[in-house]
Amino acid sequence: MNIIQLLNCFYREDVVTDLMANLINTEKKFANWFVEHVCQVSGSYRVVNAHTRVGLGKGIGTPDLIIELKNDSAAEKILVIENKLGALEGYEQTNRYASDQGKEKLFKALKISPVPIEFFFLTLDPFTLPKNTQFHKRDYQHFVDMKWDTLIQDPTAVLVMKDFSSYLKSFYAPILNVDLKDQIEKATTGLDSLQRKLLWIQVFQQSQFPESLKMHFGEVEGYGRNSAVFLFQKEEWKQNEFNGKELQANSINIHFEVTVNLVGSSPGKVSSFSVHYEPNPYKSKKTYEGIPGYEKYTMLRSKRTKAFHQSVLNSDFSNEVSLRNGSNSILFVPLNDHTTFEGLIEELLQKMKNIEPYIDFMLQIK
Structure with a gap:
């Protein structure tokens, strides 16, 4: 049986976000692939660190995934990713995260000096755009038909990602192949x-x-x-x-x-x-x-x-x-x-x- 189906976690944003964060923090090739191909951020970074549940306080909220891109010990760029696997965007959610106050609170929470930030709206839905135009639209079609054993060393993680890709492929097939x-x-x-x-x-x-x-x-x-x-x-x-x-x-x-x-x-x-x-x-x-x-x-x-x-x-x-x-x-x-x-x-x-x-x-x- 498919592991994702067995755990009934395909639409669980917290579970999938943790999966992405743990792979980014433990598998260097996957981390680089995620930054370059999913986020489509150019540049060479020696260290890629992922954080989940970084609370920015009342009035701003908690972005799903924060990625620090580093060459030395200090972050050179921050990626803020809102991960949506079924739910709609929350009220003013992307506007709150991309606001000046949201950025200021993010730097404070990460205990870093201000650096460039890029925002991403990563969703199953390939059509719906985020409300805030600072957010770049991405979807999970990037994860279909991947050879995960070339990016991930841990055999268990490879199995999980293969099943995730398989589930995604079956999810998108009837949508993308429909004909009038x-x-x-x-x-x-x-x-x-x-x-x-x-x-x-x-x-x-x-x-x-x-x-x-x-x-x-x-x-x-x-x-x-x-x-x-x-x-x-x-x-x-x-x-x-x-x-x-x-x-x-x-x-x-x-x-x-x-x-x-x-x-x-x-x-x-x-x-x-x-x-x-x-x-x-x-x-x-x-x-x-x-x-x-x-x-x-x-x-x-x-x-x-x-x-x-x-x-x-x-x-x-x-x-x-x-x-x-x-x-x-x-x-x-x-x-x-x-x-x-x-x-x-x-x-x-x-x-x-x-x-x-x-x-x-x-x-x-x-």
Whole structure:
């Protein structure tokens, strides 16, 4: 049996981080490979030291892995690695670590003078970017199909890493090899919720959506719960987005929202999409209800929604949709039950194309 499977530790960030840290500290060739090929940091360093659970205090947090690169006794560069194996980035997590205060506390915790720092976001997910742009995106595809006995001397560690690579290969295979002509049920059966989310990202990225429609993706209630959410919107459909303090009349984030069930009786299926009109798709109504500007926002939104609904009722597709008057959704669009991704995407694209000019018309109302 695969050691990683036996221990049920594939998604255990603490276990995998400890594995990386211990190998870096005991296997020099692995340490150099990790720095050069995973982190892609150039330069020659005689000593590579890894630390885990270096607490930076309240308000900053605890980065998963810290690596000191040395030639003499003093560190010449620090690598800060946030390791994600399923969970999403914590609230402002990368921003906190990369802040001036975070850097200052890191130097103090390591008891070193300030040196250059590079930040890395190492994840199973090859698609999702960190919020802070100082972080470089890396993923675990670097660990697939490696000859670990050329980098690691300890035979037990070689066995563990071979099994880790094997597990990673089986994790990525259905995601990276999916084709639009594949049957949806067959492609998504047997996958866990993270794999299903990543597979759908791959499917949507392969699809020929209009260049004007940009895709954003997120997750509802975190990994392993509920649904993955995909937003498709034109650049001009996002204006004066709500920042948490005040609303403007034209604070809008209008988008097509596609939800993929990750768990439940029909996991990995898409049966509908909606048109949403809201100030910020990642903030609930209770965060902006009643704040300065709310009344002007609701008045313009109501006026626009009414005009949008009337124009949709007069359209050729009025019998294919349902009007909505929620705090976010203004139109519900059911989709047929398709066998292949290709059939589903074709219908999705056509219906979005039908609705798009009605959204543009609505936004002309001031």
